[in-house]
Amino acid sequence: MWIEAWRHLAHWTSVDGWIIATGAVAAMACALPGCFLVVRKQSMMGDALSHAALPGIVLAFLLVHGLRGAGWLSLESVAAWRHASLLAGAIAVGIVCAVGSELLQKVGRVESSAALGVVFTSLFALGLLLVRLVADKVDIDPDCVLYGALENVILYEVTPWGIPRAFLTNGLMLGLNGAVFALFFKELRVSAFDPTLAMSLGIHAPALHYLLMAITAVTLVTAFESVGSILVIAMLIVPAATAYLLTDRLSRMMWVGLLIAALSSLLGHALATVATPMVFSRLGYPEVRDASTSGMIAVAAGLLFTSAMVLGPRYGLLSRFVARWLLAHRVAREDVLGLLYRAAERAERRAPLSLALIREGLARGTTSIWLAMRDLRWRRWIERATDGWLLTADGHDAARQLVRSHRLWESFLARNYPARTLLHESAERVEHFIDEALRAELADELGSPTIDPHGAVIPPDSPGDLGTRRDEPRSVLSDP
């Protein structure tokens, strides 16, 4: 299987290289505004802008065509003017969409997602209508606008230097986006997380909002040629969302987003040209040689997102599951220690506790107790005695700290919340999370008590302590 994959890969030519490069550059240019859209909870605005850009494109084409017909534009300059007018049309429609939905929300009091939905579906319907109506005057293929034709663009539109025009335009877009976001990063960050604070600092948050919308619209239209309008949403949101799962800082999120965008372009082309023929030849369709690269870029971005969702080091489902399980295991371990300590306290001489009694004392499943016991044995904190288990010296130390935490906490609650009755239950939970520093602080605050509210002895900090302290036992409850 790997040999077959390698064979497919070896067929890659410079065209494939340019396809991947252009896709990567387009995806990276889209990922930058996408990070801010995700953070500002305006991802569906990206969806709306990409739908709404269609009438802008059609109107721009019509304008250029009309100007040419009226003789204002020569044939050669039409191509250049077309691109400029496309961008202008995109910005105009982007602003209309953003302003329109906001007006509907504020003045019309329409619910926010419904306002967005009304505006962009109407604009998109208008665009579809225009495309069909003026199809003879203007050569827009609605399919192409919708899902792009990356391969065609690379092959047929090459500048004299051998570089595809799409790569240049997307590269320029990436440069422009990088410059704008580097310049306005601090202002955009503040206004994204706290617009009111931004306004009080003198940063005009609404202007920045419209700047972001305009940049998104321009980026979308530039990337349309490569991947079409609907898949541009994938490149806008998915790498940014993947980065959101992997890091907490906005600047790092943007870098990670760029990386993932480039990676999804590479992976997408590999899926389209290598995985697709392999899969479909096995299914019995050998004539399927490849699939659409732009579609596969979206799929690759989705795969990367899913792997980040499951395997992400901090927020991944797997890592959260493992962290929770490890915590449960630690709590089980400490519960066993506490049980053995208290049994040793009650008994006068060494009295081993049998497994059955341990199981009875803890409200836990058999497996977790068994695992806890094995862990304790491995650490040499417990040892097997004749008919049960005993704490070793190290185990006794660890258990002592735990029980000290427990009883100090009970004293703390009893001192500060006298009406509270469930001291033990609270301490059962909190004892696992009190570390040495907190123990010292509690002891200081409470005046180093030696008896807890239930009358049991609070274990000293280190074993020799009990003899060197003052003689009368002190409890929180007896304080005036």
Add this chain to the structure above:
Amino acid sequence: MAGVCRVKRLREWAAARGADGNDRFAARRRSGSSHMALAGVLFCVVSFWGQAWRVLTLGDHNTRVVLLGTVTLGVSGGVVGVFMLLRKQALLGDVVSHSALPGVAMAFMVMEAFVPGSGKSLPALLAGAALGGIAGMLCTRAIGRWTRIKDDAAMAIVLSVFFGIGISLFTVIQRLPAGNSAGLSHFIYGKAASMKVDDVRVIGAAALAALVICGLLMKEFAVVAFDERFSAVQGWPVVWLDVGLMTLVVVICVIGLQSVGLLLVVSLLIIPAASARFWTDRLVAMLAISGLIGGFSALAGVTISAVYPRVATGATIVLCGSAVFGLSLLLGRRHGFVPRMLAQSGARHRARRYGARDERNGDRDGTRGGGRDVD
């Protein structure tokens, strides 16, 4: 001069109306007369064309079929859309419709694999679309619930990735010997004109079922939409009701794929409901008005595109809906812009007349309301 008098009279009329704003009978009387006026104007405009008249009298068989299918779709979309609007999840229909695409493609491939030549059978494709939509919905909920990704980003992710899968599969189908995906791309743009009687039967049955379920479960959907926690506490099965509503949305999106196409089907859910909101505050009235608006925009859209053959049907339906939305935004009785402005100016007028201090008027009559505090 006459204009100024008219404005003044309008203000006084609004002031008088505003005084008894709580009189329900007055409200019904007022809304009844303006509804009829609106309907009259629209009817005159539409019946201007002889061909349009022929279409409306169901003279042409083809158009009759298309009309029946799309109007049923419009009405049921309007009704289901009200609940989605109330839950503030209006754009979920977009997710469902975009996720339906890979379902359609996979259904086609599976059918072709088992029974060559049967790939384009409508029930199979619609079943695939439904499965795809449900899968998209479930993925959105899963991402929103299990990760720190917020709901809107989850919707955008699922929408675009599933659509990407669908487009890739479409291009694969194009390369298959059996598949020319010409028939399948109608699902993206809609081709209402090619609706057949069998399709209309499927659409009509599904839409009717959706309407019946909405009617039976209206109170339950309403209580879950307005206050989920309260309904959970009261013992309603919130999760199942949620699932039921989502299933209705999937059904509407799937049957709408053929007529308006997947890119525009979300507008059938949003626009009539949002328009109806301007006319009333009561749920039953909102459902009725929304269904009416949906049906009407479908009617108008099909009529216009029958008169002008180059005009795309789906887009026209949506634009008619938007036109009604615009009118409702301006003229809606309850929350429309113009009645609100009139009520506000009426309130100001009343306040000035009854002597409240107003910087612009100053205090002409020194005995009323006391003198000014500062000069």
